[in-house]
């Protein structure tokens with residue numbers, strides 16, 4: 001199979017759903033954020049704070065291009081679609097799946113989260129406007145699924161139905 005790239009806004013469930021799909025299909029799952037953290041030895045938040053977002057974005061692109069284009073599921077960070085180069089890479093080398101989730105539900109879900117530097121609880125307006133700005137970029141995906149209010153099992157079943 002061509003690699004399945006899972007995209008969507010932060011907190012939509014990309015990492016979680018990708019892992020479940022990997023277990024079902026028995027294929028390796030790689031997460032761009034986790035691979036960047038492993039290779040450069042610090043968390044995404046530390047990179048943003050110590051080196052700046054631009055450094056993280058360069059590493060994210062480098063990692064995307066280093067990961068396998070066959071027989072894998074790659075879960076991406078929500079901002080990967082920001083670069084046209086990344087969108088083209090994913091389209092050219094695999095199938096792109098966009099996991100949509102209502103941003104209000106995401107904000108609620110991530111209320112206690114401290115790992116995502118672009119989510120500031122005292123500025124949810126910025127979070128919602130980032131969501132709106134990225135929406136058309138996510139919609140370039142080959143397949144889209146609305147995950148709002150659905151269980152992980154239901155989302156996995158829907159992906160299975162749409163892809164296999």
Ligand SMILES: Nc1ncnc2c1ncn2[C@@H]1O[C@H](COP(=O)(O)OP(=O)(O)O)[C@@H](O)[C@H]1O
Pocket residue numbers: 008009010011012013014015016017109147150151152155
């Ligand atoms: N369908 C779902 N229903 C409820 N909680 C979910 C669902 N999908 C993910 N979550 C939870 O939401 C949080 C963010 O999920 P995660 O997979 O890290 O999202 P992403 O990788 O898109 O940022 C996690 O705490 C995860 O357990």
Ligand SMILES: O=C(O)C1=C[C@@H](OP(=O)(O)O)[C@@H](O)[C@H](O)C1
Pocket residue numbers: 008009010011014015033044076077078079080115116117118
């Ligand atoms: O949306 C974004 O710009 C980001 C999303 C995060 O990944 P998740 O989408 O897995 O939360 C992570 O890459 C970083 O905090 C930036």
Ligand SMILES: [Mg+2]
Pocket residue numbers: 014015016031033075076077
């Ligand atoms: Mg993730």
